[in-house]
Amino acid sequence: MAREKRFGFLVDLRRCIGCQSCSIACKQEWNVPVGRYRCWVKQVAKGVFPNTRKSFLPILCNNCEKPICVTVCPVLASYQKPNGIVEVDPHKCIGCRYCMASCPYGVRYLHPDLGIVQKCNWCSHRTENGLQPACVEACPASARIFGDLNDPASEISKQIAQNAVQPIKPEMGTDPRAFYIGLDDMTVEVKAHGHELAHTTE
Amino acid sequence: MDSIQLLYDIHNGETFGAMIAIYFYLTGLSAGSFIVSTLSYGFGFERFKPLGKIGIVLATLLLVAAPMFLLAHSGQKLRVWHLFVYLRWTSPITWGSFLLILYPINCIIYGFFMFKGRKRLTRIFGLIGIPLALMVHGYTGFILAFGKARPLWNSSIMPLLFLVSAIVSGIAMMILVSVVRDRFFTKEHKINTDVVSALAQMLGWCLVFDLFLTACEVVVHSISHLGAQESTALLLTGSFAGLFLLLENLAGKVIPLAVVFLPRTRGCIPLLLIASILVMIGIYTMRYNVVVGGEYIPLL
Numbered sequence: 001m002a003r004e005k006r007f008g009f010l011v012d013l014r015r016c017i018g019c020q021s022c023s024i025a026c027k028q029e030w031n032v033p034v035g036r037y038r039c040w041v042k043q044v045a046k047g048v049f050p051n052t053r054k055s056f057l058p059i060l061c062n063n064c065e066k067p068i069c070v071t072v073c074p075v076l077a078s079y080q081k082p083n084g085i086v087e088v089d090p091h092k093c094i095g096c097r098y099c100m101a102s103c104p105y106g107v108r109y110l111h112p113d114l115g116i117v118q119k120c121n122w123c124s125h126r127t128e129n130g131l132q133p134a135c136v137e138a139c140p141a142s143a144r145i146f147g148d149l150n151d152p153a154s155e156i157s158k159q160i161a162q163n164a165v166q167p168i169k170p171e172m173g174t175d176p177r178a179f180y181i182g183l184d185d186m187t188v189e190v191k192a193h194g195h196e197l198a199h200t201t202e
Numbered sequence: 203m204d205s206i207q208l209l210y211d212i213h214n215g216e217t218f219g220a221m222i223a224i225y226f227y228l229t230g231l232s233a234g235s236f237i238v239s240t241l242s243y244g245f246g247f248e249r250f251k252p253l254g255k256i257g258i259v260l261a262t263l264l265l266v267a268a269p270m271f272l273l274a275h276s277g278q279k280l281r282v283w284h285l286f287v288y289l290r291w292t293s294p295i296t297w298g299s300f301l302l303i304l305y306p307i308n309c310i311i312y313g314f315f316m317f318k319g320r321k322r323l324t325r326i327f328g329l330i331g332i333p334l335a336l337m338v339h340g341y342t343g344f345i346l347a348f349g350k351a352r353p354l355w356n357s358s359i360m361p362l363l364f365l366v367s368a369i370v371s372g373i374a375m376m377i378l379v380s381v382v383r384d385r386f387f388t389k390e391h392k393i394n395t396d397v398v399s400a401l402a403q404m405l406g407w408c409l410v411f412d413l414f415l416t417a418c419e420v421v422v423h424s425i426s427h428l429g430a431q432e433s434t435a436l437l438l439t440g441s442f443a444g445l446f447l448l449l450e451n452l453a454g455k456v457i458p459l460a461v462v463f464l465p466r467t468r469g470c471i472p473l474l475l476i477a478s479i480l481v482m483i484g485i486y487t488m489r490y491n492v493v494v495g496g497e498y499i500p501l502l
Contacts, residue, residue, distance in 0.1 A: 035215075036214055036215070037212045037214065040211075040212040041210070042208075042210065042211045042212075042502065043208075043209040043210040043211075044206060044207065044208055044209060045205075045206070045207045045209055046205065046206050046207075047205055048205045052205075054209070057502075059212070059502055068348070068350060071290075071292045071293065071348070072290075072292070072293045072294070072295070072348050073290055073293060074285055074289075074290055074293040074295035074296040074299065075281075075284040075285060075288040075290070076288040076289070076290050077284075077288075092281075092284055092288060093277075093278065093281075094276050094277065094278045094281045094282060094284050094285070095276050095277020095278045096272075096275070096276055096277075096295060097217040097218065097275075097277070098217075098293070098295055098345070100214070100215075100217040101217035101218055101349045101352070101497065102348055102349045102350065102351065103351065103501075104350065104351030104501055105351075105501060105502060106212075106213065106214055106500065106501040106502055107214070108214065109214035109215055110215060110277050111277075114277075115276075115277030115278045115279075116277055116278055117277070168502070169351075172350060172351060173350075186206055187206075188502065189428070190206050190207070190208050191208065191211075191499060191500050191502070192208050192211060192213075192500060
């Protein structure tokens, strides 16, 4: 029975150790330019000594069901595949950066040499051929689960059914398809402002 | 609760930046001067006749210049033709790519008939141009309003605010242009105070409306959801407070408003000139604050 797949992503934050293996694997897989990231782990320190803990939040493209980046792309470069993955056609993109401006998750970047926008596509060249995304393969804590949401027997469907899961910023109405177990809203909300960002990215 | 600290995060770079702020500013000036131009040739206010021709010339030139900044901002400049071939009607930029073609063409036709002295056709194309001018600037408000993750942009008042500030900056520019032309480029060197004071009155009422809309935006955002509160704090007490409060609103709106309406100052041409320059600087600052300030606060 050929049922249409709908890919999804699940990050088990109880398992994440913040090692950035996913970021490195992604960089290697896609040759992501310096200073730009498709996938990274936000790190936050909570509490007062001795009651402290680091909180980790791996960020990647949500490949939303209702992607605003696709809605606003003026040249049809951003498009959604039937399996849910949102891709950028490198031959159509004009680098206007409207998708970057409208994405609530800040996961897109302009490639400095190619002049086009790129983003995480859950390694569609791998996942559409039965492999796992590079970041999932690299995660030493098995915190990342990728699979078919339309298959009730898949690992991701089982985990989502049996755990309390939540996407980031569901209020944006983009219907994100990356879910988190143990998501901490304080970690999501803490932000660096303007010039402070320079220190966090370099 | 208080002890939470960001250790590491990624910011994937600026999206729109000052280049787009300049683009918005120039389309605004163009739309504003077009509307001033149609006051006499479209709506029949004979008093503004001296501004008809110079208004349309400026509107056309500014709207030819404005998309150059879009082009400079684009990452793949040779692919701009994609905008006219691959169409996504849900994107304001697609609306804009057609408006940015139709509006200057209409400006040229309107200007052509005006210079030829064909009143009826001038009037028709002037009236066709009004909705085009409003749309060509209104759509830029939609561009920002569709950026739904940025509270400073994602406001239904944004297209209206952009239109009103466009008209404000356009009128201020026309005051400036009118005085400079009368003073330096006519035989009599006599300033047409009738036109200038009428424009100043219009400027004043538009400034009142602009201040009202800005206040609506700030007041509602200051008690709205967390992101909106952060964006208001950025404008009122944060890094953009100086630009927003002093340059945009005090120097760019309140002081010119006082100059235009106070009986002691409103007849004084040098003060009106300074007020117009302040308004033009203020509206550019407004574009900058909205575009750059809107994406100043990171998303995650």
